[in-house]
Amino acid sequence: MGMVGGGKDAFIGAVHRIAAQIDGQIELVCGAFSSNVQRSIGSGHALYLPPERCYEDYQQMLTQEAALPASERMDFVAIVTPNHMHFPVAKAALEHGFHVLSDKPATLNLNEALALKEIVEKTGQLYGLTHTYNGYPMVKQAREMIAEGKIGKVVKVVVEYSQGWLADKNSEASKQASWRLDPAKSGVSCCMGDIGVHAANLAEYITGQKIDSICAELSSVIEGRTLDDDGTVLLKFAQGTHGVLLASQISIGEENNLNIRIYGDKASVSWVQQEPNSLWLKFNDQPSQLIRSGVGNFSNTVSATMRTPAGHPEGYLEAFANIYQAFASQIRNCNSSSNAHFDVPGIDEAIRGMAFIENVVQASQSDLKWHKLAIN
Amino acid sequence: MGMVGGGKDAFIGAVHRIAAQIDGQIELVCGAFSSNVQRSIGSGHALYLPPERCYEDYQQMLTQEAALPASERMDFVAIVTPNHMHFPVAKAALEHGFHVLSDKPATLNLNEALALKEIVEKTGQLYGLTHTYNGYPMVKQAREMIAEGKIGKVVKVVVEYSQGWLADKNSEASKQASWRLDPAKSGVSCCMGDIGVHAANLAEYITGQKIDSICAELSSVIEGRTLDDDGTVLLKFAQGTHGVLLASQISIGEENNLNIRIYGDKASVSWVQQEPNSLWLKFNDQPSQLIRSGVGNFSNTVSATMRTPAGHPEGYLEAFANIYQAFASQIRNCNSSSNAHFDVPGIDEAIRGMAFIENVVQASQSDLKWHKLAIN
Amino acid sequence: MGMVGGGKDAFIGAVHRIAAQIDGQIELVCGAFSSNVQRSIGSGHALYLPPERCYEDYQQMLTQEAALPASERMDFVAIVTPNHMHFPVAKAALEHGFHVLSDKPATLNLNEALALKEIVEKTGQLYGLTHTYNGYPMVKQAREMIAEGKIGKVVKVVVEYSQGWLADKNSEASKQASWRLDPAKSGVSCCMGDIGVHAANLAEYITGQKIDSICAELSSVIEGRTLDDDGTVLLKFAQGTHGVLLASQISIGEENNLNIRIYGDKASVSWVQQEPNSLWLKFNDQPSQLIRSGVGNFSNTVSATMRTPAGHPEGYLEAFANIYQAFASQIRNCNSSSNAHFDVPGIDEAIRGMAFIENVVQASQSDLKWHKLAIN
Amino acid sequence: MGMVGGGKDAFIGAVHRIAAQIDGQIELVCGAFSSNVQRSIGSGHALYLPPERCYEDYQQMLTQEAALPASERMDFVAIVTPNHMHFPVAKAALEHGFHVLSDKPATLNLNEALALKEIVEKTGQLYGLTHTYNGYPMVKQAREMIAEGKIGKVVKVVVEYSQGWLADKNSEASKQASWRLDPAKSGVSCCMGDIGVHAANLAEYITGQKIDSICAELSSVIEGRTLDDDGTVLLKFAQGTHGVLLASQISIGEENNLNIRIYGDKASVSWVQQEPNSLWLKFNDQPSQLIRSGVGNFSNTVSATMRTPAGHPEGYLEAFANIYQAFASQIRNCNSSSNAHFDVPGIDEAIRGMAFIENVVQASQSDLKWHKLAIN
Structure with missing residues (x-):
């Protein structure tokens, strides 16, 4: 996956990364982690990303990733910015052919959410929303x-x-x-x-x-x-x-x-x-x-959402990871003809x-x- | 005290009696425990009251108790009937010169409560309301x-x-x-x-x-x-x-x-x-x-409302008793010229x-x- | 009942009195509340006992109560002294024809307890021990x-x-x-x-x-x-x-x-x-x-040991009262030919x-x- | 890191992997996951390891990894076998120049543990023990x-x-x-x-x-x-x-x-x-x-062991991860001349x-x- 927002010091960015990585099924491969170019790139380096995939901004990330061979480019974009950026990033990502997993609330207002639905339907990409507590x-x-x-x-x-x-x-x-x-x-x-x-x-x-x-x-x-x-x-x-x-x-x-x-x-x-x-x-x-x-x-x-036996407490990060896991399963499934239901908001x-x-x-x-x- | 209502099988009657008795400061001396004459008298007997103070109804109780010498008659009336009887019993008791401690809600409606205030003020008797949880x-x-x-x-x-x-x-x-x-x-x-x-x-x-x-x-x-x-x-x-x-x-x-x-x-x-x-x-x-x-x-x-040391749990009955105790103290005090405050609703x-x-x-x-x- | 020990300021004395009184089945009628004569009598007065039944010491209490007509004298003795007095008081009370309800531990040592059993069996009086938590x-x-x-x-x-x-x-x-x-x-x-x-x-x-x-x-x-x-x-x-x-x-x-x-x-x-x-x-x-x-x-x-409906917490005093209630029932029963079992230690x-x-x-x-x- | 034991269905193997991966600082690069060759290799495949690093047994893993250039080979071995294998695997790993993080108890008996200490001291490699709850x-x-x-x-x-x-x-x-x-x-x-x-x-x-x-x-x-x-x-x-x-x-x-x-x-x-x-x-x-x-x-x-703000519960996996993180820091530090203390059993x-x-x-x-x- 690629991440937009969530640079260093952003609490929720680290949470998303842990949630994505914990089960060894999702790998962070690129990111545009901040509206500040230096911080964006610096965050990528700190996360051990290859320099060429530490992007200056989300537009650059989407363009360059889309240009990579399918087997190399990111599978989906995780959006962890403040609310006002959710819609523009999601719209651009979907239109560049990437699935989107967005933090909530989905957009800045209802009109944007209604517009987003049209884009989701038009592009046929998957859209998920991290209502963590469902996990x-x-x-x-x-x-x-x-x-x-x-x-x-x-x-x-x-x-x-x-x-x-x-x-x-x-x-x-x-x-x-x-x-x-x-x-x-x-x-x-x-x-x-x-x-x-x-x-x-x-x-x-x-x-x-x-x-x-x-x-x-x-x-x-x-x-x-x-x-x-x-x-x-x-x-x-x-x-x-x-x-x-x-x-x-x-x-x-x-x-x-x-x-x-x-x-x-x-x-x-x-x-x-x-x-x-x-x-x-x-x-x-x-x-x-x-x-x-x-x-x-x-x-x-x-059962599929539990990782430990009784009395070994799981918590917030594991719940968050369950949303990521379900979204990953949905992506894996989406090229097949299956009608399986995936429990992703x-x-x-x-x-x-x-x-x-x-x-x-x-x-x-x-x-x-x-x-x-x-x-x- | 004398009790109106609260005959056998009435949960709240037994609670009031325990609350009154627990500290050895208040004695149940008479009662009209039910609108049913037989049950009223039978309840009195079961509570070891002298037969002559097991009354048929509250009017009889008030009249006969008022006729006793001051040192012998009850000090106050506890009202534990269904709501619609709260006002008529309280009114009659106050007008016969008895203090009243009533279960809540005070009356059947607001008008009765406003009327009751006038009676309390006119008679100069004490009126208390068992908002237990304050205790x-x-x-x-x-x-x-x-x-x-x-x-x-x-x-x-x-x-x-x-x-x-x-x-x-x-x-x-x-x-x-x-x-x-x-x-x-x-x-x-x-x-x-x-x-x-x-x-x-x-x-x-x-x-x-x-x-x-x-x-x-x-x-x-x-x-x-x-x-x-x-x-x-x-x-x-x-x-x-x-x-x-x-x-x-x-x-x-x-x-x-x-x-x-x-x-x-x-x-x-x-x-x-x-x-x-x-x-x-x-x-x-x-x-x-x-x-x-x-x-x-x-x-x-x-501190005055606690009876046991730490870890010896007190409960609902003791809270209820605290209301009774405060009311009893208020009665003891009311003939004196003190302006002491008593914590009774x-x-x-x-x-x-x-x-x-x-x-x-x-x-x-x-x-x-x-x-x-x-x-x- | 009559009480030995448990004068003012003795935590456990007040607890025993509440436990005895709470259900309206047992009345404190006399006591020798302290090894100090003045304190003993003063405690009795403070508890509203008639002056002639505020005794100077337990021997006086046992002798004078035993001399009263059966219908007037106390039914049993509650012992709430420090441990070393449990045995002598219990022995004397049993031998004067009174049932005994004693605080624990029963005696100062095992030999006294074994001796006490012989006295209990010889006198035929009831002996109870307040292991409160059983209540x-x-x-x-x-x-x-x-x-x-x-x-x-x-x-x-x-x-x-x-x-x-x-x-x-x-x-x-x-x-x-x-x-x-x-x-x-x-x-x-x-x-x-x-x-x-x-x-x-x-x-x-x-x-x-x-x-x-x-x-x-x-x-x-x-x-x-x-x-x-x-x-x-x-x-x-x-x-x-x-x-x-x-x-x-x-x-x-x-x-x-x-x-x-x-x-x-x-x-x-x-x-x-x-x-x-x-x-x-x-x-x-x-x-x-x-x-x-x-x-x-x-x-x-x-069920017989519960006084309130669900969610109206009962506590330590009610548990203690359950021991007293069971002992009172045992006393009431002991003249009958019943073989009922009473749950009293x-x-x-x-x-x-x-x-x-x-x-x-x-x-x-x-x-x-x-x-x-x-x-x- | 490379893992010995902990193939599919082994509860503690998955726990170790999550604990290692959660913070994005440690990567599983190879493993010998079972004493059964087929299961060992199959587990590696299921974990997306490159085929050449899914080893048949721990001896093969140690030999071949040791033969890799320093920048490519695993940094340490995680041992998650039943107890009797802890010592032989730890001994071999240390002697092949790898740090060891072992599940507890450390060995099958005290003599092995004493022998292990000599090996640790002789080889100069780091040895850690996953007493998870310290984390x-x-x-x-x-x-x-x-x-x-x-x-x-x-x-x-x-x-x-x-x-x-x-x-x-x-x-x-x-x-x-x-x-x-x-x-x-x-x-x-x-x-x-x-x-x-x-x-x-x-x-x-x-x-x-x-x-x-x-x-x-x-x-x-x-x-x-x-x-x-x-x-x-x-x-x-x-x-x-x-x-x-x-x-x-x-x-x-x-x-x-x-x-x-x-x-x-x-x-x-x-x-x-x-x-x-x-x-x-x-x-x-x-x-x-x-x-x-x-x-x-x-x-x-x-603070360094907490990942989430108040009220976002962390649990067993995060505690386990704290052991891994501390061990990773210790490894990073061990080539430097620092005397920093690392909180690893x-x-x-x-x-x-x-x-x-x-x-x-x-x-x-x-x-x-x-x-x-x-x-x-």
């Missing part, structure tokens, strides 16, 4: 159990993604914070765009239901911010299921507290990202069950995510309570 | 820490009270469920009136702030119910603090999951009722602190609770998002 | 499950009772510490006598197996102590089951960490006193089960406890590894 | 805090490593189990050799103290086994600190429960491998502190580990309680 084995297990009816009809969803790192006014100076709080680079939302969209995706992924209507209230808790740093969204799903989504970046003491509870009319499941190898199945009238990664039997789909999730962000921002500004989630 | 030592500790500025300015509150026991249609047949789902006995709300009001009270008690505006969405998840069994309320407090209140009685697998998190601009505190002897104080940039009942120093106010909390319930129901029926919490 | 509902549930074969054949037991409060040299000045570290009042052991014996009793109670052989190592970690403040005992049970018992009073940061794990050849159970309403049942090849007080079905025996547990303490101290002083647990 | 950031943090005196003088250590997977007689058929239970391949101990030695190493690593004397009791709980599957060892460290080490492979319901508590005379620390990103610091008289990976400040040494830990295993087995067979830990 956890216990998330997949929850999804399977719900699909199999283990908790009965889903009646309520509570999903939360709380962090505290943006609580400090001083934190804004950091590289991580500065672009996220800048509408030109981040889009119409900070908190919902950065993490609320993960929570919405997780709720839809696990339940298999789509959010239909929302009531939203966003806040800029820290003075002087133009974008939200906290918010709550009431949800109605298409099947009538109710839900609540809480997201925050100013909740001091919260590290990366993504958690979800899905209540059915027979049982409930709950999962907490900071203890990712555990999944609770609870009842009203019998003991709760703690499902642990590696203990007992799992479907092939779930794609262009439809990209559109739903951008729609969620934009609709929440609009609903938050409205005096009316409920709003249909519009995708167009 | 936990770690709740009082949290309140003190926030008042002392340990977490800085409060910026966000998340409070939740989730249960699952009403998820089952069959559960409706139980004595506990049937009156709670009957508007004539329960009032305009089931879930918010039974448990949501505890959560609202807890949030106001710990933060010392008052809820000012609400956005509410209630549901009747189980088909055929006229009252809510689930709901979410977005909160704005008078100081501008944001909050979210979740309440549910249909969340299968939740036992009695009352929990609260208060985020400040320096730190946060969190408490979970099912692990009541622990209180978390969390920071962004230093280790979290786990404050444990009995470990280290506490104020006299907090009273008539003002009664009014705020009923206002919360009624406003939430109205807000839930509105198409508009935000509503001022009206008390009049 | 927890989840402990009884574990015992039942093991008896029913739910975990298969028991193969290993790990039981631990760790505290930290005696880690501080300065702590020795406290009333609690001073007599425990004094061989004349405490006996041959501090740590094993005070808490190790609870752990041994718990292991035998839950498994239904008897300790047969031991290998012991005791330490006096804090300089200058003549008695142990820490120790480990390897166990072999009569059926061949292996075990480990850890006890410590100098493990800083441990509050009252009594916990036990019993491994069978099909499953295991584990329980932690500081989270007493939870019991784990674990397997190798299926999800763990978290059994929670109040959730699902329990036997009548276990008695004189046999008293002897086993004293034998455990003495054998462990001897084994610790030996160069040989294994020693038969001798009772004679 | 966790919170373990290193605990070690630092103790070295800095944060808990005062260490007075007691409790370390446990419990698993349940060998509880089932049927489990013996598995590849993992069969060699571990075979003295010819595993050595004199199963449980102590496989996991007890990890626990002993962890205790010495964190405390910086050496085990001096032991009292041991090993068992073969499952009938028909010649090697131990469970055991307890009482410890005395050279400084007089007491300790207890529990190890088990037949404790049903335990996954990979390695945990350690170190009690000092000021505070204590505790760590649980299954929740590896948390470290507790506890006191008697102030709130406990929960130190979390990524929250607050850490030394450079500790080495030949001395190899010898201590083998001595621990052999001494424990001997002590277990003795009737005497205490035995000096002999290394010779």
Whole structure:
């Protein structure tokens, strides 16, 4: 693969590289790691890339890689830039004939995501979106159990993604914070765009239901911010299921507290990202069950995402790697005539995510309570 | 004390008696334990009361006790009936010259609560309300820490009270469920009136702030119910603090999951009722602190609510007893000229609770998002 | 009941009184609360006892109570003194025709315990021992499950009772510490006598197996102590089951960490006193089960020890009260011809406890590894 | 690096490869993955190795790699075979001029380990031992805090490593189990050799103290086994600190429960491998502190072992990778004249580990309680 963005000091770039490399199936072969030419090339050198494949910018990378023989050029592009560059890089990569695996949110706004779908369809290349948290084995297990009816009809969803790192006014100076709080680079939302969209995706992924209507209230808790740093969204799903989504970046003491509870009319499941190898199945009238990664039997789909035996904890990097592995499998498969399904968030999730962000921002500004989630 | 309601098989009656007796300061001396005369008297006998103080109904109890010499008659009345009887019994007791300690919600509706305040003021008797969860030592500790500025300015509150026991249609047949789902006995709300009001009270008690505006969405998840069994309320407090209140009685697998998190601009505190002897104080940039009942120093106010050394868990009954103890101290003090403060929820909390319930129901029926919490 | 010891400031005296009173079945009617006459009488007054039943010492109490008409005198004596007084008070009380409920360890040494058994048998009075931790509902549930074969054949037991409060040299000045570290009042052991014996009793109670052989190592970690403040005992049970018992009073940061794990050849159970309403049942090849007080079905025996519904935590005082309740039932029953079994630790547990303490101290002083647990 | 052992289906081989690759600093370039020639070569192919570097056996690998130009040949050999092959492969590799990173226990017996030390010293090559659990950031943090005196003088250590997977007689058929239970391949101990030695190493690593004397009791709980599957060892460290080490492979319901508590005379620390990103610091008289990976400040040494921000859990594979990274740094450094210290368990830990295993087995067979830990 080739990487755009994610130079040294960019947290998420290193994470993507580890996720790609961990299973020995994907090799980083080139990159344009920064909008700064020197840093871009320097990062490539530091990563032991051959000098001729440390590119100055993504345009150069796409042009020169496309000119290489098929057996030598990169197979896909991983996009790990700030949000505003996701669309132009993805568009160019697809149009140069490369598959794309992009960080989320997919684009700067919904219109770009809709345009991207047309490009994906036109070019026939694969498009994947790193909704990392889908990659956890216990998330997949929850999804399977719900699909199999283990908790009965889903009646309520509570999903939360709380962090505290943006609580400090001083934190804004950091590289991580500065672009996220800048509408030109981040889009119409900070908190919902950065993490609320993960929570919405997780709720839809696990339940298999789509959010239909929302009531939203966003806040800029820290003075002087133009974008939200906290918010709550009431949800109605298409099947009538109710839900609540809480997201925050100013909740001091919260590290990366993504958690979800899905209540059915027979049982409930709950999962907490900071203890990712555990999944609770609870009842009203019998003991709760703690499902642990590696203990007992799992479907092939779930088993394939576990690397260690019980009690040898896997974490965030392995979940991320599962997204990469699935995307690699999808690429391997795409020249064949198979109709195999690969569990990779794609262009439809990209559109739903951008729609969620934009609709929440609009609903938050409205005096009316409920709003249909519009995708167009 | 004398008790109205709470005959055999009534869960909460036994709880009140234990809470009253546990510290050897309050003695049950009489009662009218049921609207059924035989059951009322039978319950009294089973509780070893002298036959002449096992009354047929509360009117008889009040009349006959009032006729006893001051040194012999009961000091106060504990009301543990279904909601619709709270007001008439409290009114009669106060007017017969007895202090009243009532289960919550205080009355059937806000108007009754406002009327009750006039009676309390006119009679000069004491009125207490058993918002049990205020009685936990770690709740009082949290309140003190926030008042002392340990977490800085409060910026966000998340409070939740989730249960699952009403998820089952069959559960409706139980004595506990049937009156709670009957508007004539329960009032305009089931879930918010039974448990949501505890959560609202807890949030106001710990933060010392008052809820000012609400956005509410209630549901009747189980088909055929006229009252809510689930709901979410977005909160704005008078100081501008944001909050979210979740309440549910249909969340299968939740036992009695009352929990609260208060985020400040320096730190946060969190408490979970099912692990009541622990209180978390969390920071962004230093280790979290786990404050444990009995470990280290506490104020006299907090210490006075602990009965055992560290690691000898106290629970719900002891928290309940702390409300009774504080009320007993208030009674002992009320003939003196002291201005001592006693930490007992009273008539003002009664009014705020009923206002919360009624406003939430109205807000839930509105198409508009935000509503001022009206008390009049 | 009448109480010997447990005057004001004696932690365990207040605990016994709460445990006795909480269920409204037992009334404190008299006491000799201290070896200091003034304090003894003053404590009685503070507890609202009639002046004529606030006794100067236990001899006076036994003589005068025995002289009252049967319907007026106390039913039993609760002994809550330091260890060296357990035997003389119990002996005198039994010989005056009173049942006895004694704090543990039963006596100052094994010989006294053996002598006490003869007195119990001769007088025909009831004798109970407050091994509090047996009173927890989840402990009884574990015992039942093991008896029913739910975990298969028991193969290993790990039981631990760790505290930290005696880690501080300065702590020795406290009333609690001073007599425990004094061989004349405490006996041959501090740590094993005070808490190790609870752990041994718990292991035998839950498994239904008897300790047969031991290998012991005791330490006096804090300089200058003549008695142990820490120790480990390897166990072999009569059926061949292996075990480990850890006890410590100098493990800083441990509050009252009594916990036990019993491994069978099909499953295991584990329980932690500081989270007493939870019991784990674990397997190798299926999800763990978290059994929670109040959730699902329990036997009548276990249900009878629970006072609140699920999620309303009960704790140490309620467990203690369960011992008192069972003893009260045993007394009520003892004039009848019934052969009902009452789940109260008695004189046999008293002897086993004293034998455990003495054998462990001897084994610790030996160069040989294994020693038969001798009772004679 | 080149790998010996660890072909397909060998759990630990895949773990080593991930650990080596995850940071992009180490490349697998060749291997002899199995004692079965076909499987050895097939495994290499499956790992995308060039055919000429998929070797038939380790002798061939060492000979042919040594014949390659220095810039092309592997830098070191990773040994992931069953125990009996550790010594011959390590010896041959060192003597062919390759550094060695070996799985534990280092050898089949103590004599081999002592011989290995001579070879290491003679050849001047580096030798590392994958005591994985040392690689966790919170373990290193605990070690630092103790070295800095944060808990005062260490007075007691409790370390446990419990698993349940060998509880089932049927489990013996598995590849993992069969060699571990075979003295010819595993050595004199199963449980102590496989996991007890990890626990002993962890205790010495964190405390910086050496085990001096032991009292041991090993068992073969499952009938028909010649090697131990469970055991307890009482410890005395050279400084007089007491300790207890529990190890088990037949404790049903335990996954990979390695945990350690170190009690000092000021505070204590505790760590649980299954929740590896948390470290507790506890006191008697102030709130406990929960130190979390990524929250607050850490030394450079500790920070260098963390890859993700707070709340993005790292696990077993990352801990393993930290051992590999440290070994890679050591190799890079070894041609320079630097005296930098690298935190890699080495030949001395190899010898201590083998001595621990052999001494424990001997002590277990003795009737005497205490035995000096002999290394010779």
